[in-house]
Amino acid sequence: MRLQFACSSCGKNNLYTPKVPTRGDLHIKIGITEVQVNCQICGNRERKHLNTINAIVDYKIIGIGFVLGIIATLGLWNFYGAVSTASFFIPMLFWIQENNAVSGFNKYHIKRK
Ligand SMILES: [Zn+2]
Numbered sequence: 001m002r003l004q005f006a007c008s009s010c011g012k013n014n015l016y017t018p019k020v021p022t023r024g025d026l027h028i029k030i031g032i033t034e035v036q037v038n039c040q041i042c043g044n045r046e047r048k049h050l051n052t053i054n055a056i057v058d059y060k061i062i063g064i065g066f067v068l069g070i071i072a073t074l075g076l077w078n079f080y081g082a083v084s085t086a087s088f089f090i091p092m093l094f095w096i097q098e099n100n101a102v103s104g105f106n107k108y109h110i111k112r113k
Pocket residue numbers: 007008009010011012039040041042043044
């Protein structure tokens with residue numbers, strides 16, 4: 001899962017670097033409902049409400065799942081029945097886990113005062 005925000009000046013999406021599992025955790029970590037962000041593309045600085053920061057699927061994680069699936073496939077090469085299961089299910093589990101994390105983050109909104 002990656003976090004991103006859209007720059008209101010150029011409209012491009014920027015990576016938001018703190019790694020937190022949910023928006024609630026982000027709120028607790030920062031302690032306030034707005035963060036100062038810096039656009040990497042146009043250099044615009046602005047304040048963003050935490051509710052405008054969104055999670056997206058990190059395809060690098062899915063890629064790791066595929067690599068692990070391949071490794072497991074090679075490791076299980078002598079156990080024919082397990083090969084197709086491992087090479088299919090490991091990336092699937094990563095995919096499901098990523099999607100759960102993303103939807104969990106995006107579903108939770110901090111109450112605006
Ligand atoms: Zn920008």
